[in-house]
Every structure is written in structure tokens, then in C-alpha cells.
Amino acid sequence: MITGNLPENQSLKNKNTGKTKQPVWQTLLAEAIRDPAELLQALQLDPAVLQQRPFNPHHFPLRVPWGFVKKMQPGDWDDPLLQQVLPLAAEQRHHSGFLHDPVQDLHAVHSKGLLQKYQGRALLITTGACAIHCRYCFRQHFPYSDNQASQNEWQNIINTLNADNTINEVILSGGDPLALADRRLEQLCKHITAIPHIRTLRLHTRLPLVLPERIDTHFLRWFTPLAIQKVVVIHANHANELCNKTHTALQHLQQAGCMLLNQSVLLKGVNDSATALITLSQKLATSQVLPYYLHLLDRVQGAAHFEVDEQHALQLMQALRDQLPGYLVPRLVREISGKRSKTPVN
Ligand SMILES: *Cc1c(COP(=O)(O)O)cnc(C)c1O
Ligand code: SF4
Numbered sequence: 266m267i268t269g270n271l272p273e274n275q276s277l278k279n280k281n282t283g284k285t286k287q288p289v290w291q292t293l294l295a296e297a298i299r300d301p302a303e304l305l306q307a308l309q310l311d312p313a314v315l316q317q318r319p320f321n322p323h324h325f326p327l328r329v330p331w332g333f334v335k336k337m338q339p340g341d342w343d344d345p346l347l348q349q350v351l352p353l354a355a356e357q358r359h360h361s362g363f364l365h366d367p368v369q370d371l372h373a374v375h376s377k378g379l380l381q382k383y384q385g386r387a388l389l390i391t392t393g394a395c396a397i398h399c400r401y402c403f404r405q406h407f408p409y410s411d412n413q414a415s416q417n418e419w420q421n422i423i424n425t426l427n428a429d430n431t432i433n434e435v436i437l438s439g440g441d442p443l444a445l446a447d448r449r450l451e452q453l454c455k456h457i458t459a460i461p462h463i464r465t466l467r468l469h470t471r472l473p474l475v476l477p478e479r480i481d482t483h484f485l486r487w488f489t490p491l492a493i494q495k496v497v498v499i500h501a502n503h504a505n506e507l508c509n510k511t512h513t514a515l516q517h518l519q520q521a522g523c524m525l526l527n528q529s530v531l532l533k534g535v536n537d538s539a540t541a542l543i544t545l546s547q548k549l550a551t552s553q554v555l556p557y558y559l560h561l562l563d564r565v566q567g568a569a570h571f572e573v574d575e576q577h578a579l580q581l582m583q584a585l586r587d588q589l590p591g592y593l594v595p596r597l598v599r600e601i602s603g604k605r606s607k608t609p610v611n
Contacts, residue, residue, distance in 0.1 A: 290478040328398040345503040360569040365406040367563040369602035378414030388436040394444040403563035434465040443472035467496040477514035489521040504548040515552040526557035539584035546593040556595035
């Protein structure tokens with residue numbers, strides 16, 4: 266049963282004009298802020314104090330929906346949500362050891378759009394698009410145009426999955442799989458669900474947090490009846506990302522049969538304190554989301570200023586264990602390429 270107010274729907278034909286109306290979430294996505302000057306103005310921040318012009322890297326420009334900006338504190342340069350999206354000159358500094366493909370995804374490409382690193386689980390790059398551009402993103406240099414399957418190639422992927430009965434879980438990733446239009450996503454999910462040996466469909470997405478309007482009636486209508494175990498892993502880094510709207514979106518996902526998990530990246534200036542991490546876990550619990558992973562930063566070129574050293578990370582984990590019930594303590598991990606799973610840090 267679906268309760269609560271759902272975002273207004275969507276791609277219904279307007280009776281008068283016969284034109285197809287765009288879903289609300291797609292309009293909001295199209296209206297996302299792309300200009301750093303506009304973002305700073307909205308937050309009443311004067312870029313002159315930075316002694317550097319706002320900069321916007323061509324390969325990975327600023328992108329943030331207004332709804333996410335509204336959760337930032339005006340006048341606060343250190344706002345943990347702003348820190349995640351504002352391009353800083355520090356990104357341009359070169360650091361040795363910070364690479365373009367830190368987790369060696371390109372070595373794991375099975376066929377176009379399909380990665381497999383771990384037993385039983387295959388990961389699908391559904392799209393290069395995201396509703397938000399996170400400055401720490403390990404895929405910010407990923408050559409999506411070469412590794413994103415076109416519609417025809419999706420058929421090849423389905424065939425590959427069909428032929429390999431060692432795969433029992435398909436992970437939709439990207440980019441952000443929920444940035445895809447319903448028509449394509451529905452088709453893909455239905456094809457995956459039809460494969461007998463695939464037991465679990467997992468979505469890794471930031472959309473329920475940064476554009477909760479995405480979880481609308483139209484989506485829920487086809488998604489809910491899918492006869493497969495559903496897992497949704499949201500990527501919240503800070504408690505301030507959660508609000509009434511995200512709560513409703515998450516509630517709807519849960520009512521649609523999803524197990525809800527969260528993974529975060531440990532980020533300097535965003536969540537590198539015991540208070541921030543404890544508050545995040547507690548806030549997630551109010552939306553029935555369990556913390557899953559806390560990742561040490563993948564050493565991607567441009568993100569060095571976010572790195573938290575391992576010693577400090579271990580101290581934070583001790584504080585979490587001391588103050589939270591065990592089920593609200595995430596697992597601290599790092600990704601080491603070539604390993605058969607994420608690697609626990611302890
Ligand atoms: C992280 C990751 C997974 C999922 O790993 P879990 O430990 O099951 O969450 C699967 N495939 C790839 C390529 C990954 O990077
Ligand atoms: S939503 Fe995920 S994939 Fe997209 S930019 Fe952010 S971290 Fe990267």
C-alpha cells in the first residue's frame with residue numbers, strides 16, 4: 266500500500282494539446298544549477314573572499330538540483346552539502362598517487378556497460394548521467410561514452426547475464442540508474458527480472474536524496490510488482506541530506522519491497538567527525554535505512570583535499586562502536602583493485 270503524498274505525475278498526455286508532459290523530476294533535473302556564481306549567490310556567499318574565481322572544470326562541471334541547495338546553510342562556506350558539490354581550485358592541483366581510474370574499473374569491463382569484479386555480482390553502467398556532481402566521485406574521469414551500452418548493446422548484456430548462471434545479483438550503477446527515464450529503466454529491470462538465476466536487483470543511487478521527486482507514482486507503479494529481491498543503496502554522506510521529502514521517497518521504496526542500505530565516503534570537511542557520522546546513522550535509522558559501508562576515499566585525481574587518513578578513520582570507527590548500537594555502525598572499507606571483495610580496514 267502506498268501512503269503519503271506522491272509527487273504529481275507525469276508523462277501523461279495533456280488532453281487539450283495531445284503533447285506528452287515531462288515528469289516533474291525531469292524538469293527539476295533540467296533546472297539543476299550548473300553555474301558556480303549562481304550557486305554562491307543563492308547562498309549569499311561572496312566569491313571575492315575566496316581570492317579565486319569560481320571555476321568550473323569542463324570534464325566534470327558543477328551540477329546540483331535546487332532541492333539539495335535548499336538544505337544548505339546560507340552564508341556558510343563550510344556547509345557539508347556545499348563542500349560536496351562546489352568545484353574548488355584545489356581540484357586542479359596534481360597529487361602523485363591520485364589517478365584517473367583509481368579502482369581500475371576499466372580492467373573489469375566484461376563487455377560494454379558490464380563490469381564484474383566480484384563473485385556472483387555483475388555491475389551495469391546504465392548511464393553516465395547523475396543528478397548531482399560529487400567532487401569526490403571516483404568515476405569523474407570514467408570514459409562513459411566508450412563504456413555505456415546503447416540500447417542495442419543492452420540486449421547483448423541481457424544475453425551475457427542469461428548465459429552465466431554464476432551471476433545471481435545485478436547491480437545497476439552509473440552514473441545514477443535513476444537518472445534514466447522510466448521507459449528505459451522499466452524495460453531493463455523487467456529483462457533482468459525475467460532471468461531465472463538472478464535473485465537480486467540492486468540499485469546504487471543518490472536520487473532519493475538529491476531529487477526525491479524521482480520516486481513518483483509512475484515509477485512505483487511498474488517497480489513495485491517486479492518479482493525479484495530489491496535492494497536500494499543510497500549514498501548519503503551527511504545527515505543534512507535527509508529531510509521530509511527524502512523520508513517520504515524512502516518510505517515508498519520500502520513499501521515497494523526494497524531493503525534500504527546506505528553507503529558513505531569518509532570526506533574531510535564533510536563527515537570526518539564522530540558527531541557527523543553518529544548523527545548520520547541515527548537519521549538514516551529514522552527512515553529505516555541501515556548503514557552499510559563507510560568507504561575510505563578512492564584516490565581519484567582532483568579529490569586529494571577530501572582524504573582522511575586511516576588512523577583518524579579508525580578512531581572515528583571506535584567512537585561509533587562506543588556510542589551506537591551495532592546495527593548502526595557501518596563497515597569501514599577501501600577498494601583495492603584486484604581483490605575479491607571490498608577490503609575491511611581494521
Ligand atoms: C562495490 C562493487 C560491487 C558490490 O560489492 P558489495 O560488497 O557486494 O557491495 C560489485 N561490483 C563492483 C564492480 C563493485 O565495485
Ligand atoms: S552521484 Fe555517484 S556517480 Fe554520480 S557524481 Fe555523485 S558519486 Fe559520482
